[in-house]
Amino acid sequence: MKHVELLAPAGDLDRAKTAIRYGADAVYIGGQSFSLRSRASNFTDADIAEACAFARDYGASVHVTVNIIPHEDDLEGLERYLRFLQECGVKAVIAASPTVMRLARECAPEVEVHCSTQLSVTNAAAAEFLYRELGIDRVVLARECTLDDVKAITAASPVPTEAFIHGGMCVNYSGRCTLSNRMTLRDANRGGCAQSCRWMYHLYEGDNEITEEGRLLTMGSKDLCAADEIQGLLEAGVSSFKIEGRMKTEYYVASVVSAYRRLIDELEAGKIPDESRMAYHRKEILKGENRAVCDGFYKGCAGADSLITRANSDADVNHDFLGRVQSFENGTAVILSRNPIRVNEQIEVLSPGKENRVFAPAWLMDENGEYMEECRRPMTALRMPVPFETAADDIFRRFG
Amino acid sequence: MKLIVLNAAEEQRENLLKAGADRVVMPLQNGSFTAAQEYPASSFNTPGTDILLNRFFFPSEQEELTELLHEAEELPAEDVYFADPAVISLASDKLKQKLVYHPDTLLTNSNDMSWWLARGIRSAVVSPLLTREETVSIIKACPACTVQIHGHTLMAESRRPLLSSYAPEKNLPGKRNLFLREEKRQERMPVYENEHGTLVYSDFELMSFREIRSFAEAGCTRFLINALFVPDDALADAVRAYRDILNGADALQAEKDCTEKYGYLPLGTGYYEEKTIK
Numbered sequence: 001m002k003h004v005e006l007l008a009p010a011g012d013l014d015r016a017k018t019a020i021r022y023g024a025d026a027v028y029i030g031g032q033s034f035s036l037r038s039r040a041s042n043f044t045d046a047d048i049a050e051a052c053a054f055a056r057d058y059g060a061s062v063h064v065t066v067n068i069i070p071h072e073d074d075l076e077g078l079e080r081y082l083r084f085l086q087e088c089g090v091k092a093v094i095a096a097s098p099t100v101m102r103l104a105r106e107c108a109p110e111v112e113v114h115c116s117t118q119l120s121v122t123n124a125a126a127a128e129f130l131y132r133e134l135g136i137d138r139v140v141l142a143r144e145c146t147l148d149d150v151k152a153i154t155a156a157s158p159v160p161t162e163a164f165i166h167g168g169m170c171v172n173y174s175g176r177c178t179l180s181n182r183m184t185l186r187d188a189n190r191g192g193c194a195q196s197c198r199w200m201y202h203l204y205e206g207d208n209e210i211t212e213e214g215r216l217l218t219m220g221s222k223d224l225c226a227a228d229e230i231q232g233l234l235e236a237g238v239s240s241f242k243i244e245g246r247m248k249t250e251y252y253v254a255s256v257v258s259a260y261r262r263l264i265d266e267l268e269a270g271k272i273p274d275e276s277r278m279a280y281h282r283k284e285i286l287k288g289e290n291r292a293v294c295d296g297f298y299k300g301c302a303g304a305d306s307l308i309t310r311a312n313s314d315a316d317v318n319h320d321f322l323g324r325v326q327s328f329e330n331g332t333a334v335i336l337s338r339n340p341i342r343v344n345e346q347i348e349v350l351s352p353g354k355e356n357r358v359f360a361p362a363w364l365m366d367e368n369g370e371y372m373e374e375c376r377r378p379m380t381a382l383r384m385p386v387p388f389e390t391a392a393d394d395i396f397r398r399f400g
Numbered sequence: 401m402k403l404i405v406l407n408a409a410e411e412q413r414e415n416l417l418k419a420g421a422d423r424v425v426m427p428l429q430n431g432s433f434t435a436a437q438e439y440p441a442s443s444f445n446t447p448g449t450d451i452l453l454n455r456f457f458f459p460s461e462q463e464e465l466t467e468l469l470h471e472a473e474e475l476p477a478e479d480v481y482f483a484d485p486a487v488i489s490l491a492s493d494k495l496k497q498k499l500v501y502h503p504d505t506l507l508t509n510s511n512d513m514s515w516w517l518a519r520g521i522r523s524a525v526v527s528p529l530l531t532r533e534e535t536v537s538i539i540k541a542c543p544a545c546t547v548q549i550h551g552h553t554l555m556a557e558s559r560r561p562l563l564s565s566y567a568p569e570k571n572l573p574g575k576r577n578l579f580l581r582e583e584k585r586q587e588r589m590p591v592y593e594n595e596h597g598t599l600v601y602s603d604f605e606l607m608s609f610r611e612i613r614s615f616a617e618a619g620c621t622r623f624l625i626n627a628l629f630v631p632d633d634a635l636a637d638a639v640r641a642y643r644d645i646l647n648g649a650d651a652l653q654a655e656k657d658c659t660e661k662y663g664y665l666p667l668g669t670g671y672y673e674e675k676t677i678k
Binding site (some may be wrong): 033068069070071072074075096097098099102118119120121122123124125127128129130132133142145146148149152153156171172173176177178179181182183184186187189190191192196197198200201202203204205207210211216217219298301302303304306307309386391 | 456457458459460461463465484485486488489490501505506508509510512516519528529534536538540542546554555556557558559560561562563564566567570572574575576577579580581582583584585588591593600602648671674676677678
């Protein structure tokens with residue numbers, strides 16, 4: 001079985017490094033122009049260069065999204081940018097516009113061109129066309145494909161395929177939704193998506209309202225979690241497994257990437273997990289999630305159980321991320337706290353390349369040297385004893 | 401100058417051609433995804449009829465697509481409107497010359513338009529998400545393009561059964577009188593579900609009485625009118641008005657006549673004066 005690429009999202013340089021440390025083979029990032037997710041922090045040119053250098057040190061690679069559907073005046077500076085990406089050592093650009101793909105071929109011939117899911121490729125003939133006419137190196141499949149579709153397309157496609165395995169899903173075909181444009185004038189195909197699909201709607205038949213009071217219609221999709229499909233996707237010969245979430249936190253990145261890394265490594269080593277082991281993997285993967293999940297279209301057309309039936313609320317926010325280690329010396333770790341922590345609470349430590357470990361701190365001390373039973377203030381430089389070695393950038397999270 | 405009525409019903413065809421339409425485009429059975437009624441190949445033998453073949457195809461539908469392409473090639477249609485690149489990938493040279501790429505939302509600049517036109521197809525449809533100036537810029541660079549000038553525009557296309565997921569007991573698939581209204585807004589957006597998924601259309605009915613002449617002067621010769629959710633008489637009047645304007649009639653008067661007579665319709669100028677932001 002060939003090694004599949006685990007491709008992780010990164011909204012900024014810090015998260016790119018986190019993803020790579022925690023086992024991503026590649027990260028995809030957006031620059032400050034030409035990329036969707038304009039509300040992600042996005043990378044300066046210097047950040048891109050540093051991300052590439054960091055990735056090289058770990059044997060990983062950087063893909064850059066150049067995936068806007070450009071208007072007339074959006075293409076200025078693109079050629080310079082593509083040349084710059086090549087100079088940095090970017091492995092691939094992810095593009096949806098034929099013009100971007102063509103220019104990438106011309107200006108940055110050493111950079112691969114990956115066809116974005118914005119083009120909704122749902123069959124091998126479409127992939128063949130894009131390969132023939134634009135010389136694409138990889139196709140990111142539409143999230144509407146079932147596992148059988150993925151198998152068939154991958155078998156017949158002239159280029160390697162990439163499939164989403166985790167994260168947010170558009171309820172509509174990517175690139176074919178302009179709800180945000182109409183509701184907010186924010187262009188979904190140029191990075192401005194306001195996620196209007198997740199808002200609440202009344203439904204009418206003629207003049208009669210169908211929606212019931214207190215239960216309006218929302219079109220938001222649950223997030224994708226394809227843990228149970230990883231083996232099938234590996235057998236299908238998919239070349240890259242993509243995690244969605246350039247807007248997500250470093251905790252999400254570390255948690256989800258490390259959990260999938262563990263599952264994929266086991267499968268690639270020929271260890272087929274039994275049900276209890278799969279339950280463990282599922283649990284680990286979902287520790288970083290804020291939203292309900294589904295298996296998307298992999299088992300067949302996504303139906304009612306793939307949809308969110310209520311508006312998002314604060315109750316959905318995951319409070320398990322306790323902080324990231326800043327330093328560790330003489331058995332004492334200093335973390336930058338993110339959520340409330342109590343003395344003797346069980347804490348799980350995520351360290352790149354290691355099994356997760358658990359401990360319970362006997363004391364907590366803030367930056368003023370004050371002992372405390374509980375720290376409720378985020379961003380406190382919090383000291384605590386740890387009975388094993390940890391290192392800067394390790395992640396502490398609530399255990400359970 | 402071609403006035404093309406998209407998503408027309410078979411029974412509207414004669415009236416629309418009489419009103420000044422050059423072509424009517426009807427959805428081909430099993431080949432389209434639209435709220436309009438689909439028709440078997442036998443309905444496409446009447447002169448002036450073109451084919452809508454705009455749905456996405458999945459691997460298990462490859463044989464079906466091959467048959468549809470064969471049908472489209474044999475029919476007397478001049479134009480075949482498609483969205484899935486598989487269509488052009490598998491089309492014969494003869495069929496390719498009939499193809500019009502219509503991805504609804506994706507063709508937003510003249511470079512991409514030029515690229516598609518250079519693939520040997522008849523035309524491609526400019527996204528209706530653009531300002532008047534952006535549209536003219538694309539037309540000037542690519543006069544072979546097609547521009548939607550009237551009717552509702554597609555806002556969202558999903559493979560999911562969004563309506564029956566909400567209310568399975570209401571038997572909503574196939575119904576053409578359904579609307580969504582966002583809870584803080586008043587506008588109603590037509591919504592339609594069938595076996596291919598769910599479509600949401602714009603709350604507004606685009607009108608371009610003031611724009612069509614400048615589009616024509618910029619070089620455009622193909623104008624699209626979407627028949628969906630437009631009453632028969634309003635549709636025929638719109639076709640007549642656009643034809644008259646192209647023949648020199650007063651555009652402002654035509655707009656006034658239309659908005660007065662059909663004041664109950666959500667006529668609007670779409671994105672012509674509203675630039676979206678990134």
